[in-house]
Amino acid sequence: xxxxxxxxxxxxxxxxxxxxxxxxxxxxxxxxxxxxxxxxxxxxxxxxxxxxxxxxxxxxxxxxxxxxxxxxxxxxxxxxxxxxxxxxxxxxxxxxxxxxxxxxxxxxxxxxxxxxxxxxxxxxxxxxxxxxxxxxxxxxxxxxxxxxxxxxxxxxxxxxxxxxxxxxxxxxxxxxxxxxxxxxxxxxxxxxxxxxxxxxxxxxxxxxxxxxxxxxxxxxxxxxxxxxxxxxxxxxxxxxxxxxxxxxxxxxxxxxxxxxxxxxxxxxxxxxxxxxxxxxxxxxxxxxxxxxxxxxxxxxxxxxxxxxxxxxxxxxxxxxxxxxxxxxxxxxxxxxxxxxxxxxxxxxxxxxxxxxxxxxxxxxxxxxxxxxxxxxxxxxxxxxxxxxxxxxxxxxxxxxxxxxxxx
Numbered sequence: 092x093x094x095x096x097x098x099x100x101x102x103x104x105x106x107x108x109x110x111x112x113x114x115x116x117x118x119x120x121x122x123x124x125x126x127x128x129x130x131x132x133x134x135x136x137x138x139x140x141x142x143x144x145x146x147x148x149x150x151x152x153x154x155x156x157x158x159x160x161x162x163x164x165x166x167x168x169x170x171x172x173x174x175x176x177x178x179x180x181x182x183x184x185x186x187x188x189x190x191x192x193x194x195x196x197x198x199x200x201x202x203x204x205x206x207x208x209x210x211x212x213x214x215x216x217x218x219x220x221x222x223x224x225x226x227x228x229x230x231x232x233x234x235x236x237x238x239x240x241x242x243x244x245x246x247x248x249x250x251x252x253x254x255x256x257x258x259x260x261x262x263x264x265x266x267x268x269x270x271x272x273x274x275x276x277x278x279x280x281x282x283x284x285x286x287x288x289x290x291x292x293x294x295x296x297x298x299x300x301x302x303x304x305x306x307x308x309x310x311x312x313x314x315x316x317x318x319x320x321x322x323x324x325x326x327x328x329x330x331x332x333x334x335x336x337x338x339x340x341x342x343x344x345x346x347x348x349x350x351x352x353x354x355x356x357x358x359x360x361x362x363x364x365x366x367x368x369x370x371x372x373x374x375x376x377x378x379x380x381x382x383x384x385x386x387x388x389x390x391x392x393x394x395x396x397x398x399x400x401x402x403x404x405x406x407x408x409x410x411x412x413x414x415x416x417x418x419x420x421x422x423x424x425x426x427x428x429x430x431x432x433x434x435x436x437x438x439x440x441x442x443x444x445x446x447x448x449x450x451x452x453x454x455x456x457x458x459x460x461x462x463x464x465x466x467x468x469x470x471x472x473x474x475x476x477x478x479x480x481x482x483x484x485x486x487x488x489x490x491x492x493x494x495x496x497x498x
Contacts, residue, residue, distance in 0.1 A: 112154035175249035348391035389476030
């Protein structure tokens with residue numbers, strides 16, 4: 092089992108931003124967990140990841156708020172206290188192992204910091220040693236020279252702890268070291284990783300907010316119970332899948348959209364049809380405006396859903412087709428007797444009053460319908476608006492001879 096690094100040595104900073112930085116990097120990494128992997132926060136290191144093949148990634152996070160005169164975050168220097176404190180923590184963990192070689196071979200060590208790397212000689216030496224351009228002996232000589240030039244007692248102590256790792260083990264250790272500097276803007280990086288998973292940019296903030304809140308709550312409750320914060324891939328899927336569902340809900344947002352009423356609403360086709368069957372009087376201007384508002388709210392929401400929420404033309408087409416089918420069934424049912432009389436020779440003029448009654452029956456039935464589009468249930472206002480919109484577009488009508496009169 093991978094060694095647990097002593098946490099008394101790994102306090103990132105006295106400020107809350109250091110702990111936030113640690114959490115956000117944990118958040119970032121949890122999104123790339125795979126089957127049979129797990130991640131921990133403040134358990135075996137600041138953050139650690141255990142892989143399916145038995146390897147462990149130990150991560151130290153170091154955040155600085157110190158900046159240079161130009162406003163940039165300070166560099167990670169070759170005698171930086173964060174650098175050597177981190178290396179000493181890992182060195183002490185290695186030296187406490189009974190089988191140091193096996194431990195180091197199955198471990199990777201990663202320093203994550205927002206500090207800059209401006210030609211850090213130590214990191215350059217590490218890279219050269221990793222690729223074989225520098226021997227482990229030369230590397231140790233270099234570190235010893237740094238030790239001799241350092242006056243800070245704490246840093247000297249960290250360097251001495253590092254040099255206590257046996258040479259053969261130190262070479263493997265150096266080979267498994269990684270430094271990721273200038274790691275900042277973690278929130279943006281988390282959102283980018285979410286986009287790579289869900290592929291819907293409009294939903295990123297919804298998923299992020301839901302998952303952020305759930306992770307914070309989960310970690311708090313774990314600590315409160317005295318339990319360690321370790322999450323496996325399967326546990327993450329089980330406990331946090333609803334965070335993705337919340338953001339990826341196919342329900343369309345009903346928006347309060349801007350409405351511009353036509354100067355003369357009585358000129359609209361759907362209004363003319365309603366006047367034709369006696370549902371509206373030519374003098375009922377306020378009622379015309381009310382019904383026009385229903386139509387325009389539906390129309391403008393459809394436009395918003397297409398532009399902002401990914402409503403597909405095929406989905407809208409199915410919505411219209413289904414609405415027309417509902418209307419068709421009601422229309423044919425309402426006019427069944429009229430059709431029979433017409434086929435037996437009764438003229439339309441002689442049945443005008445009956446036709447209006449049947450038209451109103453059909454209209455009243457449609458106004459009771461609650462429609463659904465893309466798993467989103469519309470309210471009565473928008474559902475009615477859909478019928479008025481299709482009437483305006485001459486796709487449906489109310490009078491028995493509506494096609495002859497308006498098409």
